[in-house]
Amino acid sequence: MKSLLKKVLSESQFASLRDAQIFYKTSKANQLISSGQSAGLKFASQAKPMASAYYSLLSRQFQREERAVLSGLAKYKADLKEDDANVFLMRRNVHRLEKGLTMRPRRSVFGRDYILETVNVYRKIVAEPSRSMETTGDSLNWAFDVLTAYFRASAVDPVVDHAREVFRSCMPPDGSCAGGGRRVPYKRILDEHPVEYDQLKKLAIKRRSVRWFEQRTVSRDLLDKAFTVAGLSPSACNRQPFRFLVFDDPETVAEVASLPGGTSGFKHNIPVMVVVLGTLDAFYDEKDRHVPYIDGSLAAMSFALALETLGLGSCIFNWPDVERHEIRAEKVLGLKPYERPVFFMGVGYPEPEATVAYSQKRPLEVIREYNRPISKG
Template sequence: MIKKLKRIAKDLLAIPAVRKAYELANRGVLTAAGTTRLGATLYSIPGFGTFNREQFAVLSGRRAYYENLRRSRSSHVELRRNIHRLEKGILMRPRRDAFAKDYILETVDFYRTALRRGPQDPVMDASEMTWAHDVLAEYFAVVTVADPVVDRARAVFTSLEHSTTDGTVKPYVHGDIPQSDVTYEQLAALSMQRRSVRWFLDKPVERELLDKALLVGRQSPTACNRLPYEYLVFDDPAMVERVAGIPFGAAGYAHQIPTLIVVKGRLDSYFSPRDRHVIYIDAALASMGFMYALETLGLSSSVINWPDFEPLEAKMAKTLGLAPYERVIMLIAVGYADPTGLVAFSQKKDLDVLRSFNSLES
């Protein structure tokens, strides 16, 4: 029935007079809805389904965030957030004598809970716990003034049984960062080398190369160091074809993609809807670094666009078994480029078009 109605609508829109009337009505509705917040609110009533999946994902993510606080997990986003906040306080200039008093007790409690549940989870992120310990230890080393809140937190932290660390996973001076030999010219050349490749050789992609590229990608900046994304890698041909056949953007070349990656964002990393867009920002930053790294390893890639289109969202969620708070950010095709395949020129905007200086409303 739905397909029949769509076909009828398509046939009607092929009639010039009907098409013109539709366009006029559409512009009128968008003018009314897109001019004021009130208009947008009224428009959202009949258009409820357009944004409902995202709203459900955000609310489901917030619910899962609080439920996760009571669960054993491999990674603890609440601890990661607070430890990074401590790092920023430690490196601040000038540094306050006592800082983080509004969340230091909470942070130590998060750390204590993670320590106690660690033995129940064989895949707990040991590097995360080392980082948390060393930053907390540094915090209590630099905050030496007497303060009842800090003293209570210090007492709890001191009483815990920690794993042995060398105490180096904490803020350090910029001058100690090892400098690479990569020049601007080399980086610019790499950016020109990386083209969106859609035609690949019939050759499998080594998993260890993907892991090496992911190590680069994960170094990308991320809000409060939460890394709210995961990379779902498919290199089984049948699975690749199944997943690659879902998005519109892979039509015509999905059948010969050697490896397909679904970049997934996790909205259960946040307790507030204010952060609902961070999964897209952080995952995109990491994915660009990942794709540049692939180029250095002889691999090529292309991003498969993932529009927020309800039928495809539902199909992908069912195929991958996604939780309501897990959102697909993008898909990335990876493989060895066919040297005879064409790539799009993709002329970029002129610099003066996409950049401005000191532009403020007067």
């Protein structure tokens, strides 16, 4: 052991043999701990539910997510009890009706299990749209048009007929003629190609993580154009359980830019910070707990590409689930218990003389696999 320690001492900056001994013992202890953790994780991953549940009780890593999920469920249920005004329920159910209208062949009666629920939640929200944050009326006009198309397409049925009568008694959004039937399933123009493949590929290559920005103000009009594109991204049942928190005040930017760890060394030159925020109060069941992260990421990618078309650049900062960082972000951003940061983004005009990482991507043959053998039954 002493010969090994002398070798460590000769190849390092340790001041004494004692320092090398301490380093050696600590390293061995860390190796043993790491080995024990690996064995425990392997056991938990292969164990039966009760055994893995026991592991989760010993680990704090999942507790914040569990609390956020439970808080989101409680908020969802509370919104239902409070006069049924739950906008996420309305969005989900209207989208389910849309999918039913697009089916081939279309059933003469569908949606019986949830049509009355859908009409009721629409009726409550349209009577007081500010409660649902749908104050622009666009979503309510969409709901009105889809429900109108649904009842026109539905055959005679006691449940559907009752829901139809309730719907007829509802006021249209804004007390007007609603959307005029425009926001319903439609045929796309398939021979129209606004962007060719080569153009899209060039845009994807051009988009790289920018860490050095010009020190000039970013127009909110440009940001909103990019957010508009982000809002068109796919979302599970069209619930869109995310928001973008935007900070462009220099003092606030400095505080927000210090939250993610990936900004060290250049955070002082970021003009705008964007927080991609997921909300877990959009879901009635734990099975959807990952949707805010998925949908938020889809929207953020569209946002990043849109920024490039407007002469702006961005950098996405990873947000690992570290409790002390989560607690600080919750405090700084004033988050609700059911809100969780997906990740952070820096935005601005790229500095012309600055370089970006080449970031060689994995080859196509690695990221794509056709027809993997599957187990049937």
